[in-house]
Amino acid sequence: MKSIKVVAVLTVTFFILFVLLWFNSPIHPIIWQPTENPKLSGVFSKNTKLDKSQLILQNLGSGPEDIVLSENGRFYTGFADGRIISFIIDQNKHSDVHLLTNTGGRPLGMKFTNTGELIVADAVKGLLSISMAGELSVLVNMVDGIKMKFVDHLDIAEDGTIWFSDASQRFEHSQVEYDFIEGSATGRLLSYSPDTAETKVHISDLFFANGVALGPKDEYVLINETGKAQIHRLWLKGDQKGKRDIFLKDLPAMPDNITFNGKDTFWIPLIHLREPLLEQMAYYPFIRKLIGGFPSHWIQPINQYGFVIGVNLNGEVIANLQSPTTLHSITSVIEYKGSLILGSLDMPNAAIFNLD
Numbered sequence: 001m002k003s004i005k006v007v008a009v010l011t012v013t014f015f016i017l018f019v020l021l022w023f024n025s026p027i028h029p030i031i032w033q034p035t036e037n038p039k040l041s042g043v044f045s046k047n048t049k050l051d052k053s054q055l056i057l058q059n060l061g062s063g064p065e066d067i068v069l070s071e072n073g074r075f076y077t078g079f080a081d082g083r084i085i086s087f088i089i090d091q092n093k094h095s096d097v098h099l100l101t102n103t104g105g106r107p108l109g110m111k112f113t114n115t116g117e118l119i120v121a122d123a124v125k126g127l128l129s130i131s132m133a134g135e136l137s138v139l140v141n142m143v144d145g146i147k148m149k150f151v152d153h154l155d156i157a158e159d160g161t162i163w164f165s166d167a168s169q170r171f172e173h174s175q176v177e178y179d180f181i182e183g184s185a186t187g188r189l190l191s192y193s194p195d196t197a198e199t200k201v202h203i204s205d206l207f208f209a210n211g212v213a214l215g216p217k218d219e220y221v222l223i224n225e226t227g228k229a230q231i232h233r234l235w236l237k238g239d240q241k242g243k244r245d246i247f248l249k250d251l252p253a254m255p256d257n258i259t260f261n262g263k264d265t266f267w268i269p270l271i272h273l274r275e276p277l278l279e280q281m282a283y284y285p286f287i288r289k290l291i292g293g294f295p296s297h298w299i300q301p302i303n304q305y306g307f308v309i310g311v312n313l314n315g316e317v318i319a320n321l322q323s324p325t326t327l328h329s330i331t332s333v334i335e336y337k338g339s340l341i342l343g344s345l346d347m348p349n350a351a352i353f354n355l356d
Helices: 002-024 173-182 278-283 285-291
Strands: 055-056 067-069 075-078 083-090 094-103 105-113 118-122 127-132 135-138 151-156 162-166 187-193 198-206 211-212 220-225 232-236 244-248 254-255 267-271 306-311 317-323 330-336 338-344 352-353
Touching: 002 083, 002 285, 055 094, 067 105, 075 105, 105 151, 105 254, 127 151, 127 173, 162 211, 162 220, 173 285, 187 211, 187 220, 187 232, 198 220, 198 232, 254 352, 267 338, 278 285
Parallel strands: 151 211
Antiparallel strands: 055 352, 067 075, 075 083, 083 094, 105 118, 118 127, 118 151, 127 135, 151 162, 162 187, 187 198, 211 220, 220 232, 232 244, 254 267, 267 306, 267 330, 306 317, 330 338, 338 352
16 A cells, blocks of 8 residues: 555656646757767867867956957957957967957857958847947847847858858747757848848758858858758859858767858867767657756756867868867867967857967
């Protein structure tokens, strides 16, 4: 009789837990197909090269997610608390730090226009323009009358067109984990014309749209699909104009931002190693629905790993830089005077890696 009561109590407890998780879950998971995972082998073989990086911007703020260089030689980055600062780098050290502004949101990707305005993809506020006096204006934060939830990264074409990503139409920056559990693939690649103030949607089925980079002579634009560990290409000129293909696939980790060095290399930071358990659950939406009932901070990625690759114009990996211990959650890379300047979503610092 006692054992029957125990079983009954456990049954009721599990039923109540199931109901709570199910109805508290904000996600509507679908079945999706993971790409092949080469893991840390071949051109992605494990190494410790990035462990030699020099740390900068220590304890000035959390998460200098993207870093950009202005024509006046100053670098700019944004922190998790909304601040955007400028600074100088000399001999692998930072100095002369100044506050430009605070967006009141979460500044992520940033680029300068030919006329000197800083364009910022702010996850909360939208696509912003900031003058060197710190004056802020919103370029676009809505598409077809609906507010964008997660503006992420951008690049700017020679004609001034701003190409940018909206990571998810389902979840905001503070709920990013839910987007990966749901797998609904609502990320978008968009463009904004400063001349006409027109915003166009070019791709709308990406599993977390992320980094954006224009290729040589603006012939094409690349967009990182973080959830499927691959990079798409949309042709903007020539015989293939309007066509879309895969530039790079089957990565062992999730690509974040992407930058072109202006010559022959795309630098791609890989923010997290792929999570085998998450990908195994791609075929089990019922289980993922229950997982979505937990607070988002309970289901954050547990692997912390520093990873950057360089890719040539043919989509071939030509550089493989990793840090198992010193760096993690690297989100941006820019090439500068024989070094790479590395930003991070979570670390309280940035870093400099000497390519020599």
